[in-house]
Amino acid sequence: MTAPDLNAPTTTRPRAAAHLDLRQDVALLTAALIDIYSVSGAEAELADAVEHALRTVPQLELVRDGDSIIARTNLGRAERVILAGHLDTVPLPTTEGSLGTVPSYWPSGAPGEGILYGRGATDMKGGVAVQLALAAGLFDGGAEPDKDVTFVFYDHEEVEAVKSGLGRLVRNHGSLLGGDFAILLEPTDGTVEGGCNGTIRFEATTVGEAAHSARAWMGSNAIHAAAPILARLAAYEPRTITVDGLDYRESLNAVKVNGGTAGNVIPDRCVVEINYRFAPDKTPDQAEQHVRDLLDGFDVVRTDSAAGARPGLNHPAAASFVAAVGAAPKPKYGWTDVARFSELGIPAVNFGPGDALLAHKDNEHVQADAVRECLRVLRSWLTA
């Protein structure tokens, strides 16, 4: 008899998956998802529960990769839409009395009524609950959606991009991610937010010559030399750029500055870290050129960048979705995974329950009715 190998990867050891009832009220399903801890890196239990529940829907083709799951209908429809959401959350609050924790909490005392608190309530277990409820109900009563649907649940969204479960799925299973239009169920308060700004970072460095500050004229002050960098950034007036009918507000900021070594030494180096959030009319290279032009004469090095995404709302599938939602779409300012779909040539928007400004907050919460309304809109659009 061989002793169990406790050092084996957890996926090779049996786990009892929590049972998720996908047909319960979607707000209660949200609470059930909140109650399964899934901070980035610890998504296994939730991924198991999601996989286990989806296996009860025979019309779905399932692929599991790490703690990500792809579930697809194969109805031979003319159009395929992707509904995507991440399973992970940021860490639990450490402040005593915080409400954005595990387990979930209904201040009304009546589960399903009013506001639901808990880590992930906003970002984005409400959206994942809507995905799961849709997946379970697509074929109810003999109905069939008029589009093929690909559901994507993925891990590691809240951490470094290199760990992204969605990025891994693109690499390992790119052919399963094809489609005409993608909806990311990130919180948008129930409106459609199209595309996203790109983001690019730079370090602008000035170099001087160290000297004792009692004999400053023997050296050259790198912090003083950085004054024009800050002055140009402070004077810069960020633009608003219309792309595919949506207005993208840009911003360009020094986010860090650091110079000097000691209180009696003329500083020989000063580094200004700059973040430019640019409209999706530009590539990262064009955004870089814009900043280089502004900081002409200074040593500027690009340290990081991610392309933006055009909203693509003129695509028929996108247009029909916007019409189904009814409200005017808005631009998305923050970078989101819609940009990954955009890179694959798939127009993508954000549409989900909850207020994005509550994401990662200690009082993270979502209205039960907002989750229900999101489900209603998507279900009626998919089966129109």
Add this chain to the structure above:
Amino acid sequence: MTAPDLNAPTTTRPRAAAHLDLRQDVALLTAALIDIYSVSGAEAELADAVEHALRTVPQLELVRDGDSIIARTNLGRAERVILAGHLDTVPLPTTEGSLGTVPSYWPSGAPGEGILYGRGATDMKGGVAVQLALAAGLFDGGAEPDKDVTFVFYDHEEVEAVKSGLGRLVRNHGSLLGGDFAILLEPTDGTVEGGCNGTIRFEATTVGEAAHSARAWMGSNAIHAAAPILARLAAYEPRTITVDGLDYRESLNAVKVNGGTAGNVIPDRCVVEINYRFAPDKTPDQAEQHVRDLLDGFDVVRTDSAAGARPGLNHPAAASFVAAVGAAPKPKYGWTDVARFSELGIPAVNFGPGDALLAHKDNEHVQADAVRECLRVLRSWLTA
């Protein structure tokens, strides 16, 4: 029999003081002093050796306080001069092959000839050797100095001002430190350097409002708000101010800048640390007002200051000393302990062997002849 208490303060345990021959060539005496390790906080062995050697001069009244020593003649002369120097050095170099170490080293191969390397060669065991040689030889051959002399040897000069042995002597034995004129034997390359600039530090802080950098307009950028502080400092033209006939060159610099918390957050705080080295025509309060005027409109807080010292070269004792040295006196830019004498109302100058720019360097060294020349000048002035 009682076992020795190894935890007792070292001063209560017997130490065998190293023997110092004060009548040997003063450059060789410098080497002997270098060979006794005396980094700040570990001056005891050197202080013991100095005390032991000075006790052989019966005309000197000795007071020991910690690792500082005051040795005074009491000849009833009309004038009393103070010759002061510190026993401690900065730590030994950590770079392999450095020459500013213990023991001392004569590249000539002939001790006493040419250049002497070793920690403290410049700062300031050459000066201390001159003090000791003077003390030992003042009464040689029945001669007597025409001024009363107070020799001061003190600990903890190279560290925080609050630990200063000279400061402690002023508090504990102020009456023994009276005099008409003080010479600090810090390295000045054999010229008289009068007075010193004062130094004062500030923190200028800007406050903004944090926000995600994708929605910068929700916040306010504290680093951008600091741009005018750097611009005014960069544009400031430092002055040169003549005090008692010497030209004091000032400097005003940002020595550190720090702002921002993360690459995607609009910074809500930026702190610029500023150092103003001001001529001794001003008090620290006047220097503060000057900086406040320049940075009007900003939150400026004084964090540290030390008054400068006027050179006082119009005092008769100072004037006779300058005449004895022969060369034109210069201003001292760096803050030194002459300011402590200045606070006591005693005019003070720096005069010692070695190049101040070599102080604290890994290749610290002094010319044997520079030490001898310093001794010659002081001896002839004291016994004129």
